[in-house]
Amino acid sequence: MLLRHSRKCTAGLQRSIHTATNTNSLWVWGLRSSLPPVTENVESIVQPKQIIEPIQQQDGKICSIAAGWGHSLIATSDGFSSTVHSYGLNRSGQLGIGRQSLDSCDRGVAMVSDDQIKFLAAGREHSHIVSQDEQGRTKLFSFGNNMYGQLGTGKCKHDSLVAEQVLETTPVQVDGIDGNITHIACGLDNTVLVTDKKHVYSMGWGPDGQLGLGPESSSDRSTPTLVPLMEGKHITKLAGSTDFSLVLTDEGKLWTWGNSEYGQGMLSRKIDRILEPLETGISDVVDIAAGGPFSIILKGNGEVYSCGYGALGSGKGIIETLEPRRVQIDEKITKIFAVQDMAAAISESGQLYIWGLGGHSGRLGLGHLEHVFVPQKVLFDDSPRIVLDLALGTSHAICICT
Incomplete structure (x- = not known):
């Protein structure tokens, strides 16, 4: 694999989605400093804005997107090589472009690779790239904040006797993973991933049970560490964005661990810390999304429930x-998404619905800054748009449409 790390940044200024087609269009909204460059000189983009230059015209098809807590990752492919573009905050090196831009950047390139970019994932101030070669073998590259070991490189703040930041400002390959990565998700300061060998690994911050390692192992982990109770299970979905995780198996069983002080673990009660995976008993689930103090699930009949x-x-x-409650949407839903205090759903017809807290960033993309307590349709422009995928950050969103 030819791998090149770029430190390019043209100016100083969080769920991984994978797709690929030459005809896709990229749309963004929310806090401008977290997004690819747009023409408007405003602080916030309150309605979806299409990004044309340079990603669409110069860099080929969009392969994967991710949004973190103030930064964005977008992978493209021209048929010969893949490029990971990064935008937004860079205080901990989460853009992967080195130290020359310590605050933020409106266009950087974290990686250029001859391999396909399979997944991107973004947490509070850390990022991951999963590449895949022609033989289907995956590699994990990590960068950004590593104070709690969330990058999996074997380093963390506990290794130093003096108070100092532990950062990786360019992508570093992570070892110690058995099998090829099939899912990856970032919490605030932790990471969970799944491989085709039926292993679940976790790393990073663990006091609330985010790592799922059990009551005797709630401390941080700086390398990929097996989650014992998930061994041998075929995982079809993985979700996380803050301090808890949801996992769905091929048997349709929903598991959870981490913080559940608001009942977001869907166990019909509040539990401060779920230190190891627990089965929820909820069935017929086909998609999952983990917000902050809440979670949402998608049933096989296309109905959405929140808790x-x-x-x-x-x-x-x-x-x-404390019990899953139906979210009223007048269409059958096929995909769901969530972050700290907002959520979204894509319908069978390709329409995007969103709800949650608004605020000055305009992150709901509805043309205003108000809170929205029931799902509302996101409008793009005068032309019909079919939404394929979405990445939600805490103050912005990235969307792929046809």
Whole structure:
């Protein structure tokens, strides 16, 4: 594999999605400093804005997107090589472009590779790239904040006797993973991944049970560490964005671990810390999404249910539930997404619905800054758009449409 790390940044200024086609269009909204360059000289983009230059015209098809807590990753391929573009905050090196831009960057290139970019993932201030060669073998590259070992490189703050940041400002390959990576998700300061050998690994911050390693192992881990209770299970879905994880198996069983002080673990009760995976008993689940104090699931009939506290999508008067409660959307849903305090769903017809807290960033993309307590349709422009995928950051969003 030919791998080149670029430190290019043209100016100083969080769920991984994979897709690939030459005809896709890229749309963004939210806090401008977290996004690829747009023409408007404004702080926030409150409605979807199409990004044309330079990604669409120069760099080929869009392969994967991810949004973190103030930064964005976009992978493209021209048929010969793949490029990972990075934008936004770079205080901990989460853009992978080195130290020459320590605050933020409106266009950087973290990696150029002859291999396919299979997944991107972004946490609070850390990032991951999963590449795949022609034989289907995957490699994990990590960069950004590594204070708690969330990059999996074997380093963390506990290795030093003096107070100093532990960072990787360009991509570093991570070893110690058995099998090829099939899923990866970032929490705030932790990472969970799954391989085709039926292993689940976790690394990073662990005091709330984020790593799922059990009551005797709630400390941080700086290398990929097997989650014992998940061994041998075929994982079809993995979700995480803050301090808890959801996992779906091929048997349709939903498992959870980590923080559940608001009932977001979907166990019908509040539990401060779930230190090892617990089965929820909820069945017929086909997709999952983990917000902050809430979670959402998609049933086989296309209905969406939410649980926990906050962005439940059930109206202004309902902000907490310990039992899954249906989110009223007048279409069959095929994909769901969530981050700290907002959520979204894509319908069978390709329409995008969103709900949650608004604010100055305009991150809901609805043309205003208000909170939205029930799902509302996101409008793109005068032309019909079919939404394929979405990445939600805490203050921005990236969307792929036809």
